[in-house]
Amino acid sequence: MIHLQGVTKRYGDTLAVDELTLDVAEGEVCVLIGPSGCGKTTTLRMINRLITPTSGRIMINDRDASELKAEELRRSLGYAIQSVGLFPHLDVAANISVVPRLLGWDKPRMRDRARELLELVGLDPEQYMTKYPSQLSGGEAQRIGVARALAADPPVLLMDEPFGAVDPLNRERLQGEFARIQRELHKTVVFVTHDIDEAIRLADRIAIMRDGRLVQYDTPEAILDSPVDHFVRDFVGSDRALKRLVRVPVSDVMDTDPPVARRAATAEEMLAEVKRTRFVYLVDEDGRLTGWLDRAQLKGGCSVEDALSDADPHQVAVAPDASLKEALSRMLGLGFRSIAVVESGGRLVGQVTLGSVEGAMTDSDDHQGAPVAPELDSGDLA
Amino acid sequence: MLTRSPDRVALTGASIALVSVLFLPAASLRPNRLAQGVAHSWLEAGPVLAIPVLALLIALFSAFIGTRAVRGHALSSTGVLLIGGVAFSLGSLSDSLLAKADVIARVSIGSGTWLTLAGAAIIAFSGYQALSDVGRRGGSARTRLLYPVFTLVLLGAAVANGGLAEVSLAVEYGIRTTVFWPAVGAHLRLAGVSLMLGLCIGVPLGILAARNSHVRRVALGLTGIVQTIPSLAMLGLLIAPLAALSAAYPTLREMGVRGIGDTPAMIALTLYALLPIVRNTYVGLAEVDPAVVDAGHGMGMSRAQLLWRVEMPLALPLVFEGVRAGAVLLVGITAVTALVGARNLGSFIFEGLGQAAPDLILLGALPIIALAIVADIGLTLLANAVTPRGVRSA
Numbered sequence: 001m002i003h004l005q006g007v008t009k010r011y012g013d014t015l016a017v018d019e020l021t022l023d024v025a026e027g028e029v030c031v032l033i034g035p036s037g038c039g040k041t042t043t044l045r046m047i048n049r050l051i052t053p054t055s056g057r058i059m060i061n062d063r064d065a066s067e068l069k070a071e072e073l074r075r076s077l078g079y080a081i082q083s084v085g086l087f088p089h090l091d092v093a094a095n096i097s098v099v100p101r102l103l104g105w106d107k108p109r110m111r112d113r114a115r116e117l118l119e120l121v122g123l124d125p126e127q128y129m130t131k132y133p134s135q136l137s138g139g140e141a142q143r144i145g146v147a148r149a150l151a152a153d154p155p156v157l158l159m160d161e162p163f164g165a166v167d168p169l170n171r172e173r174l175q176g177e178f179a180r181i182q183r184e185l186h187k188t189v190v191f192v193t194h195d196i197d198e199a200i201r202l203a204d205r206i207a208i209m210r211d212g213r214l215v216q217y218d219t220p221e222a223i224l225d226s227p228v229d230h231f232v233r234d235f236v237g238s239d240r241a242l243k244r245l246v247r248v249p250v251s252d253v254m255d256t257d258p259p260v261a262r263r264a265a266t267a268e269e270m271l272a273e274v275k276r277t278r279f280v281y282l283v284d285e286d287g288r289l290t291g292w293l294d295r296a297q298l299k300g301g302c303s304v305e306d307a308l309s310d311a312d313p314h315q316v317a318v319a320p321d322a323s324l325k326e327a328l329s330r331m332l333g334l335g336f337r338s339i340a341v342v343e344s345g346g347r348l349v350g351q352v353t354l355g356s357v358e359g360a361m362t363d364s365d366d367h368q369g370a371p372v373a374p375e376l377d378s379g380d381l382a
Numbered sequence: 383m384l385t386r387s388p389d390r391v392a393l394t395g396a397s398i399a400l401v402s403v404l405f406l407p408a409a410s411l412r413p414n415r416l417a418q419g420v421a422h423s424w425l426e427a428g429p430v431l432a433i434p435v436l437a438l439l440i441a442l443f444s445a446f447i448g449t450r451a452v453r454g455h456a457l458s459s460t461g462v463l464l465i466g467g468v469a470f471s472l473g474s475l476s477d478s479l480l481a482k483a484d485v486i487a488r489v490s491i492g493s494g495t496w497l498t499l500a501g502a503a504i505i506a507f508s509g510y511q512a513l514s515d516v517g518r519r520g521g522s523a524r525t526r527l528l529y530p531v532f533t534l535v536l537l538g539a540a541v542a543n544g545g546l547a548e549v550s551l552a553v554e555y556g557i558r559t560t561v562f563w564p565a566v567g568a569h570l571r572l573a574g575v576s577l578m579l580g581l582c583i584g585v586p587l588g589i590l591a592a593r594n595s596h597v598r599r600v601a602l603g604l605t606g607i608v609q610t611i612p613s614l615a616m617l618g619l620l621i622a623p624l625a626a627l628s629a630a631y632p633t634l635r636e637m638g639v640r641g642i643g644d645t646p647a648m649i650a651l652t653l654y655a656l657l658p659i660v661r662n663t664y665v666g667l668a669e670v671d672p673a674v675v676d677a678g679h680g681m682g683m684s685r686a687q688l689l690w691r692v693e694m695p696l697a698l699p700l701v702f703e704g705v706r707a708g709a710v711l712l713v714g715i716t717a718v719t720a721l722v723g724a725r726n727l728g729s730f731i732f733e734g735l736g737q738a739a740p741d742l743i744l745l746g747a748l749p750i751i752a753l754a755i756v757a758d759i760g761l762t763l764l765a766n767a768v769t770p771r772g773v774r775s776a
Binding site for chain 2: 048050070071072073074075076079081083084085086087088089090091098099102132133134145148158
């Protein structure tokens, strides 16, 4: 889909990008990563010709990018950047419709498309269509930046640290949503980041760059298992076993039959309903998580009220599309041995236990055929 | 909501008015148009003086009391009443002074009157401000507009009541009714056309300055130098080359290009309008968030589309701010161009200076001040109107 052939960018005496050759297959997410100044953003901006290469060829869909009119080329490539760059004088609907308007769509079509995209990125169209950028939070602005990039349904998305400017919790959420959207839309994506966790989580292939050169270009698993040199090994970090968890969504390993009880009036009734485990999740009629119950306390003679804890799903649960690493760090942070998995509507769909996390780690190591022992006992989990 | 602290602005206005009423001359009686006059106090105005005095006392009182809305209405109305009362009293004073004097005697407006009016304006303004601050509870914008209308009605009534027409300023106006309004028109035309020319040259120059650092240095440098040349010197500098051009090319002469008159005036005024317009256009464009420009480019907007759909709308409030500054500047400098033979309100000022007739000077100066204020307010409102909704503060 995208093919870079010996692409070089020179600024005076310095080489920003040096003879870069790279192929991005259709429907794949290619993440460009490396230390600052490694040429990753320059590479991205050469693809949509915001920067003109000094030499080399860039082919998009088998057509030489330099032969197209720059404006027309850019309209066919979605573009999202870290600072978002929403137009402050236009409302959200008009901001999303920038490219459709350039392409001459009619008004009803632009409105329908804006609504559709707001729903796709998880914002209520009724509420957001007429807002102005100054009324949005950082996370909302980033979502609208992504919606805007998708507006004209371009086959290719170019994203330059699109989630770089939001807080870690929001970034985690946006990454999950991006992964969901990508599963739906199958765009060809070139994604620049300096966050290795983000790269491992979202990439089909990671291109690690250094001083304008491509050091390693491979799947996240391959890069974690067999880094080509010290630079890549250091860049990926010593907690490679833990990083692997980033690749596994919670929904893959969760126990879909967690211990559940309805809230009942007396301790006996609740104890009767709950047999297996010490902790039991409490749900309402619609299956939404409302809290949990400590059986040990109940047996010890506490009242039902004392043994109950009310749950704020945002605090004590993870989403099905969250990564296993996030689930693990939440469990460790809360001091729990298991954590509830809750859908966006609040419905309890399963639970993840420390045991299942451990299982997932061993699985992926077996799968990759890598040695298990040195990585797991080296204190990575501490 | 009860306000605890007194309204300082209103108190300042009321104090100025009080001191002026008590200690400064309301008017002076001069044996003829040019001779020195004898000062006369407000006390000679007679019973009608009760109106401004009463208004002043209520204003002083209401600066301390009430909710913001009540206080706002009280101050606005007493300010307006004070202006009207001063006008009535001046008419009555002028009547009583002229009754005992010679036919060619003149009554000139004294410092006490001007300062009382200024104090009244401050009181009314502070009340108006308080009403704007409380928003809807201070009445709709249309209700607030009643106060200026009421002021005009009161002034009209004072004129109709008589006496004011014999005040020297009005006499000077009466003599020159046929030339006064054409002079106002000429003044507005000269300043307006020059401002438009400045806009037509300045905005493109500002856009080029934002695009190209060489243009920026030259354009901002040159317009800055122009600004430092005194207006009189500039007009003098233009006379010789324009006269030469006019002499050399008869077609130009037929078009009205001459060393004196409106041609040098318009060229000088256009040059003066350039600096604020070029600078503000440049600053407005330079202040657009680079991320916005990058996003626009990256989405496939051409340079022209980016300029007209994104950058200019965002820069527009600052551009208008430049136009406003230029307009106020030009209304003032236009008066000076009367010296090179452009007929406008400035002509009255220089004529008055020549004849040592202070009231004739005022006949030119007061409308110029009024025009500058109107231009300032009008263009401020326009600048607010063109500010895109998403970037408006509050």
